[in-house]
Amino acid sequence: xxxxxxxxxxxxxxxxxxxxxxxxxxxxxxxxxxxxxxxxxxxxxxxxxxxxxxxxxxxxxxxxxxxxxxxxxxxxxxxxxxxxxxxxxxxxxxxxxxxxxxxxxxxxxxxxxxxxxxxxxxxxxxxxxxxxxxxxxxxxxxxxxxxxxxxxxxxxxxxxxxxxxxxxxxxxxxxxxxxxxxxxxxxxxxxxxxxxxxxxxxxxxxxxxxxxxxxxxxxxxxxxxxxxxxxxxxxxxxxxxxxxxxxxxxxxxxxxxxxxxxxxxxxxxxxxxxxxxxxxxxxxxxxxxxxxxxxxxxxxxxxxxxxxxxxxxxxxxxxxxxxxxxxxxxxxxxxxxxxxxxxxxxxxxxxxxxxxxxxxxxxxxxxxxxxxxxxxxxxxxxxxxxxxxxxxxxxxxxxxxxxxxxxxxxxxxxxxxxxxxxxxxxxxxxxxxxxxxxxxxxxxxxxxxxxxxxxxxxxxxxxxxxxxxxxxxxxxxxxxxxxxxxxxxxxxxxxxxxxxxxxxxxxxxxxxxxxxxxxxxxxxxxxxxxxxxxxxxxxxxxxxxxxxxxxxxxxxxxxxxxxxxxxxxxxxxxxxxxxxxxxxxxxxxxxxxxxxxxxxxxxxxxxxxxxxxxxxxxxxxxxxxxxxxxxxxxxxxxxxxxxxxxxxxxxxxxxxxxxxxxxxxxxxxxxxxxxxxxxxxxxxxxxxxxxxxxxxxxxxxxxxxxxxxxxxxxxxxxxxxxxxxxxxxxxxxxxxxxx
Numbered sequence: 001x002x003x004x005x006x007x008x009x010x011x012x013x014x015x016x017x018x019x020x021x022x023x024x025x026x027x028x029x030x031x032x033x034x035x036x037x038x039x040x041x042x043x044x045x046x047x048x049x050x051x052x053x054x055x056x057x058x059x060x061x062x063x064x065x066x067x068x069x070x071x072x073x074x075x076x077x078x079x080x081x082x083x084x085x086x087x088x089x090x091x092x093x094x095x096x097x098x099x100x101x102x103x104x105x106x107x108x109x110x111x112x113x114x115x116x117x118x119x120x121x122x123x124x125x126x127x128x129x130x131x132x133x134x135x136x137x138x139x140x141x142x143x144x145x146x147x148x149x150x151x152x153x154x155x156x157x158x159x160x161x162x163x164x165x166x167x168x169x170x171x172x173x174x175x176x177x178x179x180x181x182x183x184x185x186x187x188x189x190x191x192x193x194x195x196x197x198x199x200x201x202x203x204x205x206x207x208x209x210x211x212x213x214x215x216x217x218x219x220x221x222x223x224x225x226x227x228x229x230x231x232x233x234x235x236x237x238x239x240x241x242x243x244x245x246x247x248x249x250x251x252x253x254x255x256x257x258x259x260x261x262x263x264x265x266x267x268x269x270x271x272x273x274x275x276x277x278x279x280x281x282x283x284x285x286x287x288x289x290x291x292x293x294x295x296x297x298x299x300x301x302x303x304x305x306x307x308x309x310x311x312x313x314x315x316x317x318x319x320x321x322x323x324x325x326x327x328x329x330x331x332x333x334x335x336x337x338x339x340x341x342x343x344x345x346x347x348x349x350x351x352x353x354x355x356x357x358x359x360x361x362x363x364x365x366x367x368x369x370x371x372x373x374x375x376x377x378x379x380x381x382x383x384x385x386x387x388x389x390x391x392x393x394x395x396x397x398x399x400x401x402x403x404x405x406x407x408x409x410x411x412x413x414x415x416x417x418x419x420x421x422x423x424x425x426x427x428x429x430x431x432x433x434x435x436x437x438x439x440x441x442x443x444x445x446x447x448x449x450x451x452x453x454x455x456x457x458x459x460x461x462x463x464x465x466x467x468x469x470x471x472x473x474x475x476x477x478x479x480x481x482x483x484x485x486x487x488x489x490x491x492x493x494x495x496x497x498x499x500x501x502x503x504x505x506x507x508x509x510x511x512x513x514x515x516x517x518x519x520x521x522x523x524x525x526x527x528x529x530x531x532x533x534x535x536x537x538x539x540x541x542x543x544x545x546x547x548x549x550x551x552x553x554x555x556x557x558x559x560x561x562x563x564x565x566x567x568x569x570x571x572x573x574x575x576x577x578x579x580x581x582x583x584x585x586x587x588x589x590x591x592x593x594x595x596x597x598x599x600x601x602x603x604x605x606x607x608x609x610x611x612x613x614x615x616x617x618x619x620x621x622x623x624x625x626x627x628x629x630x631x632x633x634x635x636x637x638x639x640x641x642x643x644x645x646x647x648x649x650x651x652x653x654x655x656x657x658x659x660x661x662x663x664x665x666x667x668x669x670x671x672x673x674x675x676x677x678x679x680x681x682x683x684x685x686x687x688x689x690x691x692x693x694x695x696x697x698x699x700x701x702x703x704x705x706x707x708x709x710x711x712x713x714x715x716x717x718x719x720x721x722x723x724x725x726x727x728x729x730x731x732x733x734x735x736x737x738x739x
Contacts, residue, residue, distance in 0.1 A: 040066070041082070042187065048089060049191045051230045056086065077106050077115045084122050092342065093129060095335070096122070117146035125159060133163050151187045154180060158192060161199050170203055177203070194223040194232050201239055210247045217243060234263055234350075241357050257357040384410040384715040385628035392635060408450045410715065433477035433567045437593050440517070441466055443478045444503060447485045454493050455501065462489075463502040470507045470517060473593030480564050481588075487561050488521040488584050496525030496581070508587060515590045524581035533574055537562045609726035611636035614659045616725075618642045619649040619675065620691075621667045625714075629662065629691070632718065646675035653679045658686055659729050663708065665692035673706040680707035687728035 040063035047056040060079065067075030080103035087095040100122055107115055124139035140156050140163075157176045164173035180196035183189055197220035204213035221236035223229070237260040244253035387407045395403060448462050455462050485503070492501040504520040528536055537558045561584075565572055568588050576582035616633060618640050620626045626642050633640050641656065643649035646669050653661065661679070665672035676688055690703045690711040703711055709728050712721060 041078070044082070045187060048086060049188065050228045051089075053086070053090070073106060073110055074112050074115060077103050077110065077112060078118075080106070081115070081118045081122060088122075088125060090339075090343075091346070092339070093126065096126065100126070113146050114149070114152075117143045117152065120146070121152070121156060121159070128159070128163050128166070131166075133167050136163050151185050154183055154185050154188070154192050158195055158199075161196075165199065165203060165206075170207060173203055174200065190223055190227050191229060194220050194227070194229055197223065198232060198235055198239070201236070201243070205239065205243055205246075208246075210243050213243045214240065214247065214249075230263065234260065237263070238353060238357065241360065245360055253360065257360065260357050261354050385625075385632065388718045389628070389631055389635075405450050405453065408446060433480055435475050435591075436478070437473055437475060438478035439472055440470060440474050440478075440481075440505065441472075443482050444485055444505065447482050447489060448503065451486075451489055451493060454490070458493055458496065459498045460493055460496050461500050462493075463500060465502060465504045465506075467506045469510075470505060471510075471515060471592040474515065475591040475593055476568070476588070480567065484561050484564050485521070487558065491558070492521055492523040492525065492582070496523040499524040499581075510592070513591050515592050516587055517590060518585070518587050520583055520585045522581065522583035527578045527580050527582055528574070528576040529578050533576060536574070537572070609722070609730055611638050611722070611725070614638045614729065615657075616640045617649065617652055617656070617658045617661045619646070619661065619663045619667075619672065621645055621664060625664075632721065636722065646670035646672060649675045650678045653683060653686070660687040660689060660725060662691045663688050665690055665703065673702060676703075676706040676708055687732065689724055689728055 040059050044056045044059040044063065047053075047059060060082070063075075064079055066072070067079060080099045084096045084099040084103070087093075087099070100119070103115070103119060107119060120139050120143040124136045124143065127133075127136035127139060137160065140160055144153065144156055157180055161173045161176035161180075164170070164176070177196045177199045180192050181200070183192050183196075185192055197216045201213045201216035201220060204210070204216060217236050217240040220232065221240065224232035224236055237256045241253050241256040241260060244250070244256065384407065387403055387410060391400065391403050391407070444464065444466070448464060452462065489501060489503060501521070501523045504518075504522070506518040507515070508518040509516040562572055565586055565588075570586045570588050572584055572586045574582065574584055611633075614636075616638055618626060618629050618633075620629060620642065621644055626644075630640055630642065641652055641658075643652050645667055649661070649663070650670075663672045663676055667675075670678075672690065672692065676690075679686075679688065687709045688707060690708045692711070692714060709732075710724050712724050
């Protein structure tokens with residue numbers, strides 16, 4: 001009977017163990033001898049911190065076998081607790097509660113202080129997750145009274161810091177986290193330090209101490225990368241992306257966002273779920289097979305002893321166990337389905353975080369480009385303004401030719417800056433080409449004239465094969481077309497020395513007002529290899545490093561051409577062979593102006609104004625721009641005063657009468673908008689024209705809302721500049737006198 005009772009006791013212990021599919025990693029460190037399964041607990045802890053859940057399951061299975069072989073109830077309690085902590089790692093609160101309840105049952109009949117301490121520790125975490133922070137702190141304090149193990153105490157310090165953060169008790173949280181940064185834990189030193197650095201980074205981010213937050217985040221990321229803490233790597237990259245964005249370090253924010261995108265698919269993937277489920281099923285099936293084998297052996301022994309009563313008891317036990325196994329199997333299958341659904345939701349949330357990070361990085365790039373645009377426009381204003389003044393001073397004929405080329409290049413550079421800023425909008429379908437009247441042959445000739453000097457330097461001849469059947473007045477976007485030809489012809493000249501570059505324009509089709517024109521830019525230069533032709537239109541791509549070093553350039557020209565032609569619904573084609581030259585071909589659909597009833601003026605109607613005797617105030621903080629604007633006004637016999645900032649402008653406007661005020665917007669001190677608002681408090685009549693290097697993407701509504709009458713964007717064409725001044729002084733006076 002003792003032998004049979006022993007079999008039944010083993011079976012009952014095994015039944016209790018059926019729900020345990022994995023072991024645990026937070027090693028119980030009571031004053032008891034080291035158990036055979038303790039090395040497995042240590043290994044499982046490392047795997048859990050590295051988010052290798054399937055391997056942790058296998059390791060803990062071996063620990064569970066040791067606990068079963070030794071009938072170690074304390075080890076079984078530890079396993080239930082550690083399984084609960086493992087599910088906390090997966091954000092599975094219901095499963096955590098399930099195994100915590102199983103441990104509660106065993107603790108009622110077992111004197112185990114360490115088990116009671118861990119039990120209260122897990123309960124404190126569950127209270128924290130349920131937003132019961134003060135009860136959580138109370139339970140953590142009770143747990144500390146039951147055990148003084150260093151690893152256990154360090155984990156309690158970390159959990160307390162999380163609770164303090166939620167309560168916004170940042171000083172208390174910082175105290176705990178700083179103590180963990182330099183911890184001497186023999187099991188989880190690097191993991192605790194990583195979590196502490198992450199906590200400090202989050203704390204400093206919340207308190208807007210971004211410099212310190214970035215340092216803590218970088219230290220956390222370094223430790224996480226060194227130890228393979230994948231969840232902490234993701235969290236560190238996510239936090240650093242936000243911190244660097246707040247600091248204005250947009251390149252670093254973009255780098256961390258890209259790192260975040262790269263590791264998304266390495267965490268909580270569906271394949272990983274399948275591996276974990278397969279491991280859990282194998283553990284369960286192994287136990288089932290082992291138990292049935294044990295029962296078969298026992299039945300054979302009972303048959304030999306002819307003990308019918310014992311056989312009946314064993315068969316009954318076997319039947320109950322098999323029924324229990326089936327029930328657990330059904331439960332586990334259901335749990336796996338729920339787990340898969342939850343992880344799919346987790347994956348969706350991570351994808352949303354990645355999307356938000358990408359959007360944030362795109363905003364950082366947009367801000368960067370806007371700043372660069374403004375900084376480039378200011379010196380460009382000096383170039384175009386001085387060119388205009390030199391052309392007005394009767395230069396010699398050969399100087400006039402150079403100055404005209406310089407003027408055209410300045411205008412082209414301004415359009416180039418604008419189009420670079422528009423590339424992002426092209427991809428987002430937010431930008432469309434203009435539709436205005438122009439002469440195609442004139443546009444192409446202007447481009448070729450501006451590039452004649454480069455062609456002469458390369459001893460290359462420029463030819464134009466232009467179809468005279470093409471209508472002289474077309475409707476499209478001449479600025480973007482000129483940029484397309486500037487890039488294509490410029491590239492052809494750069495890579496052709498002592499050869500010919502030919503531009504071909506042919507009327508392909510004309511149906512009423514609809515016109516399709518074929519364009520080709522071909523040369524007999526160095527050509528492009530077949531393998532490079534697929535990537536030549538990518539950003540910053542050239543034929544090779546040697547070509548880049550010999551011929552120069554950024555490799556951005558063909559990317560811009562491809563993007564701009566996309567605005568017209570056109571695609572560029574390339575034919576080329578090495579050392580035989582290249583041909584770039586495309587078609588563009590336009591409309592013929594001759595066939596359109598058009599009531600829109602496509603050119604600014606120039607008014608004839610007598611500016612002599614006008615007195616105007618220039619508000620400008622840049623000294624060079626002050627001189628250029630003043631000289632342009634003096635050319636028209638206009639006198640002027642200069643204010644170097646917004647405060648000085650308000651003072652001069654109050655002390656003097658002006659026919660108009662030219663107001664820069666971006667200035668140190670008070671801005672041009674604020675200065676305009678203050679002037680409008682005592683002067684409602686004087687025209688105020690915003691003269692500023694704003695981006696074309698900026699909204700002009702705020703300028704008009706502040707009280708500006710008109711806006712001129714720097715750098716500007718002189719005729720537009722004078723036209724705006726005349727309209728706002730003379731035309732408005734005429735309207736006032738009529739009313």
